[in-house]
Amino acid sequence: MISDNIAKVENAIQEHCMKVGRDSREITLITVSKTKPVPMLQEAYDAGSRDFGENRVQELVDKYDKLPDDIRWHLIGHLQTNKVKYIVDKVYMIHSVESLRLAQEISKEAVKKKVTVKVLVEVNIGNEDSKFGLPKEAVIPFLKEINELPGIHVEGLMAIAPICENPEENRMYFQQMKQLSVDIIRENIDNVNMNVLSMGMTGDYQIAVEEGATYVRVGTGIFGER
Numbered sequence: 205m206i207s208d209n210i211a212k213v214e215n216a217i218q219e220h221c222m223k224v225g226r227d228s229r230e231i232t233l234i235t236v237s238k239t240k241p242v243p244m245l246q247e248a249y250d251a252g253s254r255d256f257g258e259n260r261v262q263e264l265v266d267k268y269d270k271l272p273d274d275i276r277w278h279l280i281g282h283l284q285t286n287k288v289k290y291i292v293d294k295v296y297m298i299h300s301v302e303s304l305r306l307a308q309e310i311s312k313e314a315v316k317k318k319v320t321v322k323v324l325v326e327v328n329i330g331n332e333d334s335k336f337g338l339p340k341e342a343v344i345p346f347l348k349e350i351n352e353l354p355g356i357h358v359e360g361l362m363a364i365a366p367i368c369e370n371p372e373e374n375r376m377y378f379q380q381m382k383q384l385s386v387d388i389i390r391e392n393i394d395n396v397n398m399n400v401l402s403m404g405m406t407g408d409y410q411i412a413v414e415e416g417a418t419y420v421r422v423g424t425g426i427f428g429e430r
C-alpha cells in the first residue's frame with residue numbers, strides 16, 4: 205500500500221533525525237511520481253503527500269491539470285530551455301538549474317508571467333559523465349552570475365549521488381554538499397538562500413538525512429519499481 209510505504213519512509217526519516225539530533229520538521233519528503241499514473245498520485249495525496257517530483261515537463265503539466273491544486277510540483281529532471289515556458293507558473297521549484305542559458309530562460313519566462321521561480325543549482329557531486337549538474341568548484345562562480353536575474357530565486361542545492369550497493373558509500377558526497385552550502389553561505393551572495401539541500405533517494409535517503417538533507421526525493425520506496 206502506498207500509504208504504508210509513505211508512513212515507513214516518514215518513520216525512517218524521523219528515526220535517522222533522532223540519531224543525529226535533527227528536528228524531522230526540517231525535512232520534506234518529495235514523492236517522486238514520474239511514470240506513475242494519476243490514481244497512484246491521488247492515493248499518495250490522500251495519504252498526505254503534498255510535494256511531488258516529476259522529471260518530464262509534459263508529464264508534469266498533464267498531471268498538474270488532473271490533481272488538486274494545493275500540490276507543490278517539483279521539477280527534478282533535466283530541463284531543456286525550450287520547455288521552460290510550459291512550467292514556470294506551475295512548478296513550486298526547479299531542482300535542476302545548471303547552466304547560465306537555462307537560468308536566463310527561466311528568468312525571462314518568469315518575468316513574462318509575473319512570477320518568481322524558486323530554483324536549486326544541480327551539483328554533479330560524484331563528477332560522473334552520465335550526470336547533469338555543475339562540478340562543485342563551479343557552483344560559487346555560477347551563483348554570482350545568476351543571482352541578479354529577475355524572476356528567479358536560488359533556494360539551495362540539489363544532487364543525485366552515484367548509484368551504489370552500500371549507501372554508506374554516498375555519505376561523503378552528502379557531506380561535501382553540506383560543506384558546499386556552508387561555504388556558499390559564507391560568501392554572502394545577494395539573493396541566494398541555502399535553505400534547501402535536495403539529496404537522497406530510495407537507496408540512500410537515510411544517510412542524506414543524517415548529513416543535512418532538507419528535501420529527500422523518494423519514488424521506488426513509495427510506489428515500487430518503475
Ligand SMILES: *Cc1c(COP(=O)(O)O)cnc(C)c1O
Nearest residue numbers: 236259280405406421422423424
Ligand atoms: C527518479 C528520481 C528520484 C527517485 O528515485 P528512486 O530511487 O525511485 O527513489 C529522485 N531524484 C531524481 C532526480 C530522480 O530522477
